[in-house]
Amino acid sequence: MPSSELPTHPTPSTESVRTFERYREIIPDYEGFLEASRQPLPAHIRVNTLKIGVEEARELMAERGYELEPVKGIEEAFRLHQPKRPGSTLEFFLGYYHIQGLTSMFPAKILDAQPGEIVLDLCAAPGGKATHLAQMMKNRGLVVANDTTIDRIAILRSHIDRLGTTSLLVSRYDGRIFPTRILFDRVLLDPPCSGEGTYRFGRTSPLSTDPGVVRRLAGLQQRLLRRALDLLRPGGTLVYSTCTYAPEENEEVIHPFVTNGEVEVLSIDIPFPHSPGLTSWGEKIFHTDLAKALRIYPNQVDSWGFFIAKLRKPR
Amino acid sequence: MLSFASRDEHGQILTYFSTRFGIPGGSFDGFCFIKSGNTVWGVSGVPGLAEILSGLKLETAGIPLLRMKKTLWKPTTAGLQSFGHHATRNTVELNDETLGVLLREGFLVGDLCLEPGFVIMKWTGRVLGCGLYSKGSLRSQVPAESWRQIRGKGDIQEI
Numbered sequence: 374m375p376s377s378e379l380p381t382h383p384t385p386s387t388e389s390v391r392t393f394e395r396y397r398e399i400i401p402d403y404e405g406f407l408e409a410s411r412q413p414l415p416a417h418i419r420v421n422t423l424k425i426g427v428e429e430a431r432e433l434m435a436e437r438g439y440e441l442e443p444v445k446g447i448e449e450a451f452r453l454h455q456p457k458r459p460g461s462t463l464e465f466f467l468g469y470y471h472i473q474g475l476t477s478m479f480p481a482k483i484l485d486a487q488p489g490e491i492v493l494d495l496c497a498a499p500g501g502k503a504t505h506l507a508q509m510m511k512n513r514g515l516v517v518a519n520d521t522t523i524d525r526i527a528i529l530r531s532h533i534d535r536l537g538t539t540s541l542l543v544s545r546y547d548g549r550i551f552p553t554r555i556l557f558d559r560v561l562l563d564p565p566c567s568g569e570g571t572y573r574f575g576r577t578s579p580l581s582t583d584p585g586v587v588r589r590l591a592g593l594q595q596r597l598l599r600r601a602l603d604l605l606r607p608g609g610t611l612v613y614s615t616c617t618y619a620p621e622e623n624e625e626v627i628h629p630f631v632t633n634g635e636v637e638v639l640s641i642d643i644p645f646p647h648s649p650g651l652t653s654w655g656e657k658i659f660h661t662d663l664a665k666a667l668r669i670y671p672n673q674v675d676s677w678g679f680f681i682a683k684l685r686k687p688r
Numbered sequence: 689m690l691s692f693a694s695r696d697e698h699g700q701i702l703t704y705f706s707t708r709f710g711i712p713g714g715s716f717d718g719f720c721f722i723k724s725g726n727t728v729w730g731v732s733g734v735p736g737l738a739e740i741l742s743g744l745k746l747e748t749a750g751i752p753l754l755r756m757k758k759t760l761w762k763p764t765t766a767g768l769q770s771f772g773h774h775a776t777r778n779t780v781e782l783n784d785e786t787l788g789v790l791l792r793e794g795f796l797v798g799d800l801c802l803e804p805g806f807v808i809m810k811w812t813g814r815v816l817g818c819g820l821y822s823k824g825s826l827r828s829q830v831p832a833e834s835w836r837q838i839r840g841k842g843d844i845q846e847i
Binding site: 468514535552 | 744
């Protein structure tokens with residue numbers, strides 16, 4: 374069922390409510406958060422400026438009866454009210470736009486890769502962020518998009534062909550042992566996570582209802598971050614992002630690398646409401662610089678919930 | 689295994705696009721041709737590409753441009769969507785009506801002023817992808833899954 378057709382006021386499952394209850398103290402306006410999570414997820418698209426200008430795309434789609442609403446703060450982003458099946462249009466087939474959650478566009482924007490640079494997206498499939506990076510670099514750099522599973526890579530490949538991202542190279546390594554023969558100017562690490570931020574009531578409960586899953590994911594994320602930092606050139610920047618709220622998968626993963634001086638946390642400037650990263654969670658204390666990371670909840674930006682940190686490796 | 693096309697192969701690829709579609713060689717300036725099996729890929733020619741190609745085991749690079757079989761070279765829809773707007777011949781312009789027929793029937797019959805073989809299908813000036821013109825009939829060579837998606841209920845106006 375398309376997200377746009379979700380019932381507007383589904384009953385939250387007891388399990389889901391219990392999962393989020395532990396965030397009552399850290400999520401601003403918790404009741405507002407629950408209410409936002411009951412609403413259907415809005416559809417957003419990113420105009421693929423490798424193939425068409427933003428204004429030309431807007432005019433073409435308006436002529437064809439699309440109902441588009443610009444997103445203030447990201448020129449290429451639009452909220453899409455019509456059509457209901459944006460993956461079945463000629464414009465989609467032509468590669469004029471990509472269907473992408475609004476907050477999913479933030480990591481590439483924040484990484485801010487430049488033409489001529491060599492960038493790694495370590496866990497790239499299905500490819501929304503990697504193709505966005507290639508777009509931002511105007512196809513005049515190189516993005517190595519890595520992922521492990523063939524099925525997910527097949528989806529990534531179909532997006533590359535449709536969007537015309539000639540600067541994207543696809544590899545299939547286990548990210549934890551990605552070869553360190555090449556150092557990258559920038560790295561995006563968007564590792565597998567428990568996906569709490571993609572949850573809207575009425576859907577299946579988030580993975581984090583099982584605390585064991587969060588523990589296993591946190592271990593994987595830490596090993597991926599270890600390797601991602603090994604692949605980053607001195608002075609290079611890395612964006613770590615997840616679509617989950619669990620501090621165990623976010624601040625706690627990054628904290629040891631900040632504490633031992635391997636990375637510094639950079640401030641992030643985005644024109645969207647957000648909350649700072651956590652500096653404590655229960656009895657755990659995190660490095661104070663982790664407050665420079667972002668937490669985004671659906672009652673702040675009506676999209677997926679996200680955690681994003683921007684890190685720099687000292688020279 | 690991906691490797692750069694040889695100088696000769698590079699020239700043959702440019703000649704193919706120039707001869708068949710009138711796409712000038714200069715349209716590919718700034719791009720490299722990379723081969724794997726019978727596929728030619730078009731990749732942004734950026735410093736560092738050679739090091740990555742030799743340092744990493746890549747699955748694919750850039751977008752596919754051509755499938756090369758012994759005597760038959762077939763351009764891809766992805767490649768034509770990116771470079772086909774430079775073409776001056778063997779292109780067929782479709783409007784909503786003729787595209788609707790092609791989507792519904794799977795072929796379009798008529799004298800379309802095309803040489804037999806692979807052609808570039810356009811819709812209102814925008815490159816849709818690869819078609820095959822043979823015996824007065826045009827058939828889509830767009831990957832089946834993509835074609836199915838845009839076919840919808842056979843009405844291209846439905847969005």
